[in-house]
Amino acid sequence: SRIMSKPFSDHDKRKQISVRGLAGVENVAELKVAFNRHLHFTLVKDRNVANKRDYYFALANTVRDHLVGRWIRTQQYYYEKDPKRVYYISLEFYMGRTLQNTMVNLALENACDEAIYQLGLDMEELEDMEEDAGLGNGGLGRLVEEADDWLRYGNPWEKARPEYMRAVKFYGRTEHTPDGVKWVDTQVVLALPYDTPIPGYRNNIVNTMRLWSAKAPCDFNLKDFNVGGYIQAVLDRNLCENISRVLYPNDNFFEGKELRLKQEYFVVAATLQDVVRRFKASKFGSREVVRTDFAELPNKVAIQLNDTHPAMAIPELMRVLVDEEKLGWDKAWDVCVRTCAYTNHTVLPEALERWPIDLFHHLLPRHLEIIFEINHRFMEYVASKFPGDHDRMRRMSLIEEGGCKKVNMAHLCIVGSHAVNGVARIHSEILIATLFKDFYELDPHKFQNKTNGITPRRWLVMCNPGLAEVIAEKIGEEFIRDLDQLKRLLKFINDDAFIRDIAKVKQENKLKFAVHLEEHYKVKINPQSMFDFQVKRIHEYKRQLLNCLHMITYYNRIKKEPNKHWTPRTIMVGGKAAPGYHTAKMIIRLITAIGEVVNHDPVVGDRLKVIFLENYRVTLAEKAIPSADLSEQISTAGTEASGTGNMKFMLNGALTIGTMDGANVEMAEEAGEENLFIFGMRVEDVDAMDAGKGYHASEYYNRIPELKQAMDQIAGGFFSPKQPDLFKELVDLLMHHDRFKVFADYEAYIKCQDKVNQLYKNPKEWTKMVIHNIAGCGKFSSDRTIAQYAREIWGMEPSLEKIPAPDEKLK
DSSP: OOOOSOOOOHHHHHHHHHHHOOOOHHHHHHHHHHHHHIIIIISOOOTTTOOHHHHHHHHHHHHHHHHHHHHHHHHHHHHHHOOOEEEEEOSOEEEEOOHHHHHHHTTOHHHHHHHHHHTTOOHHHHHTTSOOEEEOOSTTOOOOSSOOOTTTTOOTTOEEOGGGOEEEEESOEEEEETTEEEEESOEEEEEEEEEEEEEOSSSSOEEEEEEEEEEOOTTTTTTTOOGGGHHHHHHTHHHHHGGGTOOOOOSSOOOOOHHHHHHHHHHHHHHHHHHHHHHHBOSTTOOOBOOOOGGGHHHHEEEEEESSTTTTHHHHHHHIIIIISOOOHHHHHHHHHHHEEEEOOOOOGGGSOEEEHHHHHHHOHHHHHHHHHHHHHHHHHHHHHSTTOHHHHHHHOSEEOSSSOEEEHHHHHHHTOSOEEESSHHHHHHHHHTTTHHHHHHOGGGEEEOOOOBOHIIIIIITOHHHHHHHHHHHOSGGGTOGGGGGGGGGGTTOHHHHHHHHHHHHHHHHHHHHHHHHHHOOOOOTTSEEEEEESOOOGGGTHHHHHHHHHHHHHHHHHSTTSOOOOEEEEEEOOOOTTOHHHHHHHHHHHHHHHHHTTOTTTGGGEEEEEETTOOHHHHHHHGGGOSEEEEOOOTTOOSOOSHHHHHHHTTOEEEEOSOTTHHHHHHHHOGGGSEEOSOOHHHHHHHHHTTOOOHHHHHHHOHHHHHHHHHHHHTTTOTTSTTTTHHHHHHHHHOOTTOTGGGHHHHHHHHHHHHHHHTSHHHHHHHHHHHHHTOGGGBHHHHHHHHIIIIIOOOOOOOOOOOOOOSOO
């Protein structure tokens, strides 16, 4: 993702100094000393036997040394200032690689490049040794069907903290005694924290991401073994350590398994013990209890629930306050609601968490009692506001009646939080109009929007240094901290030299990615062709099948008139399918099958190529996105909560073809709708169709000849001659049970793609539209998103101040 290490010309050096930090002679010398010291003392190798991975670890440890002082200093600063703290609880964090991000944020990149070059090594080769931390499922998540053993060689960026180990309890039963409720006969699992430093951009602040690992307690299963059972008792310790062994690989799909509920409670219970310990403790390093008034908790603690996965934080906080800290229910509930807030991430019904009550009772008996009590009081509140409206009470209950009673976790989150938000404006509007309508009518002040954002450090400065430099030459480098400044680029919309520079960076990125594809996929692609990407989880609602229909239609058109001047395209689709999602796997199979036909057809030549990008992850995204010309964001209107890949493409100089869904709506608003390729049904059209005559695929199939031809080819084995009925189920799905109305948008999509082709033939006008898009990206910085969470949900003012750097000169 960066230019290979090599001696720069003076001009290049000057160009690169600003954004990448100064390479002072002392810095470089010091880094070389530290590198050699780590190779020797940490890795116990010399230059004769060290390999690339050793060199990566030596460099990582050298860079990490520069974090440590700032990390300790930041935590010390927080203890002394005693500010309000935010705990963002999530089952997933996709961090990608850490090395380059750390160098960028600490302004060490040039110095490290120079040091590594002087040591006779290649920076990019070393960076390539780092495994992705892909601890999540969405677009960039882990490939689970090959074990993702990202920790095999150790992780230089994390620090285990066994001294902060916490006990988490499961199973057992409750006893109601005169001095409160006791949860007894439980099974204990220990939670071992691993801390990863998260550096701010050049402000000397280093925050912490804390991940919890499950460990068996020393006496696990050993209390009651008989002589013969000793070995088995020791082996069984593995069972409780399974809690943190594997992430459920579904995206937008709920699988109600006991192990998953265990994971959700495990992260919450461990984190809340941390929260309470820190709230009670006083200044830095002190163990004394100084704070006991829990009415103060919401002034010192904010807990953000990332989807319903950490919903158990609400009953767990109530359990701690009521059973352990002996607060009265009403006071405890007030503290809980003012502390917690909930972010919703999807409206798809199959994704919503609904846990069976029997499972709950077995695993977390006290929490089920607490949920029943919360619900009882909530139902009384609803009845007081809407007397006699029993249907409303049924709809709003935390407990869903029916064959098997279930706890609706979204309802629990809304009732137990003071703020509820969606992640793009249209998504938040859909929530209050549909899924959470009853709750909005009861408590309208709770509902907010917080449109997602992306970090411009990783998604521009780090992955696209060429573009960052071209921008910095025009407007300086404050945009890295304040992305709204990008709108100043509009002044240069008619500046021919600037237009050329933007186009040149794109062409260089395309050449680089083309080389990467040739090395890894053995496909030769035409770097003059339009690079057309759809990269995201494989899911019916994201409509990779609509993209497939365009590939086939374009192929058929080229075959029909091979001598016409077609706009050349390389269509790349990437993303993972959940292991149990058969349809998603068949969609991947169809894409590869289309590629097998198209890519070997001599009539087509290099005018159309179709490539499936394997193992799409953060690191591949960082290479692909800067090379993109066209970004496909084509979900059925009303199904994509926000999307963030759409923003990454926009920031990196791709144009968007998309529906009015998720954050696309706001992207069109910021850049001007005329600067995106918007097509297809809006939410209103989808609703009208559902309310009216419904969606009938056959009508479109019979009316549109090119659609019929494409479907007949898929169905007839044109793309799978060895297995003619390979795609029978996909055809049946599209023709008879397509919830996402692919055919309804086919015609508008193909017409819109024709407009894309036309504009691509005029490089100058294309690039001017790109500049409009880059200039409209300011809103989509995660800095803006987080500032809004801080001010509007957490009741805090984000600070731009730096703290003093520790003195890093070697004494």
